[in-house]
Amino acid sequence: MIILAADMTQAQIFAVSRHRLTTDGEGVTTLVTFNGCPLRCKYCLNKTSWDAAKGRLYTPKELYEEVKIDQLYFLATKGGVTFGGGEPLLQVDFIREFRALCGPQWSIVVETSLNVPEESVMKVDEVVNGYIVDIKDMNADIYQTYTGKDNALTLKNLEWLLQRREARNVVVRVPHIPNFNTDADVQQSIATLKSMGVTEIDEFNYIIR
């Protein structure tokens, strides 16, 4: 049975970043980054998210009160809130409650690895407009070496998503990861993704400084 109590859900958030333009979805967005991630990527951009002590606890209501200041921009540009982190799909109850607070007109996008239980993706899919998935690499060995985890769930969830919604709402980012994958690996990943039905593929480079 699915029961949610309105003021019991809380989540640790380490940053709320306003006025992001087109990097995290369409329009003007506010990026909300959660703590906690099942992966341990070698070149993680947000290692802060691995530290449970950083940031502070929010209830969905507190977050809504904080971000609604930009509501006019969200409505004007079809933007809204992008949940990232860390892994936002470890907080699906929070996101569902947030949707109930902000209403249907805001766009909610999740930046996720999809390496979460299938039930999480199914539960959150009702309230999410779009997904941005950094797939790392489609090859299981490379993925395991780079992230420390296997990608079986990622692939299952991606297949499920492609079947349930328009492929235009699922952007898959395929990185060139120095020392972990080659150009050939990346092209192979892209070919496999295309055969799965992905149409929005963003091929890019990790640059290490």
Next chain:
Amino acid sequence: MPRGKQTCKILKEIRKQIAAENDIELVISECTYQGDCLGTCPKCEAEVRYLERELEKRQRLGKVVSVASVSVSLLVGTNACSVQSEVTSAEKNKVESSVILEGYPIPLIENPTMLNSDLILSEEIPLILPRKPTEIDEEKETILGYSVDQLPQFPGGDTELLNYVNEYVRNNYPWPAGPYGVEGNVFVSFTIEADGSLSNIKVLKGLGFGCDEVALELVKAMPKWKPAMNRGKAVIYPQYALPVRFELPKEGRELELVTYVERPPVFPDGEEKLKEYLKENVVYPQEAREAGIKGKVFVAFVVETDGKLSNVYVLRGIGGGCDEEAVRVVQSMPNWEPATQRGKTVRMIYMLPIAFSEIKTDK
């Protein structure tokens, strides 16, 4: 131009457009704020509040308020500072951008992929259920809300419920979920009436591949439940959500079916030949043409280790005879080159979109 200033300029442009769209007078002055700009400042914020008040005024007066018309990508394009990016996109979907890994990601994307924000919220699913019990409607003897003294129960309790579900699934594993190796949960919702019978049975969140139908049948075939009780009376209990788990038996799986491989299956002589084959063999049905039905039919199938195609299934169809035509064409295909993983051929699912539309000829 530093990033903060660029953001400020773009947001100012957005405010200008909102004002223009709705006949609001807005005095645009050059920003005189000195020092590090984060993209917004007290003056800019005050402008937003002013716009919100003016829009609300107009709404109250019954005027049409239009807000969702600003395209940010156009603004970013015209205001972009010169950056070092290697944008080589010739293909529509390929964009080269870079993410710098120490510090915050800096966008170098000039033509970002746009996400459409169509949202379909299923109205029957409550996102938040009230915690306190609500009023009892004495006339109808129902409870409006979801809080009861005693929850409804499957005969024999939760363990019996689990046995029933697992047994049913084991004896009726759906097609093509079985051959495709599809596993997962289907969430079914139903009402348990005051007399224990089930009604309003529907799929809350499905899995596809034939699983949804089997989950519905499973619930419809259930015996009566022990109804919910409140204050000593049997009452109706709406929207009970049951997860129906579909899991394949672990033993007896001779051929491992995989869904990601090093080398995917290929139509003989390659993708170009596949396109040609479809062009030559797909017949746009008269019925669809007349009804104005067009689009893509998504067909899935298994490419066996010998290259034969089996278990052809329509993932998403468009009707008008197109779905059947798509299946016919796939079944007529010659054997493919099977997928390989680490030098071995393996069975693999392939998903193929087949397009139906008018092709204008010069005849």
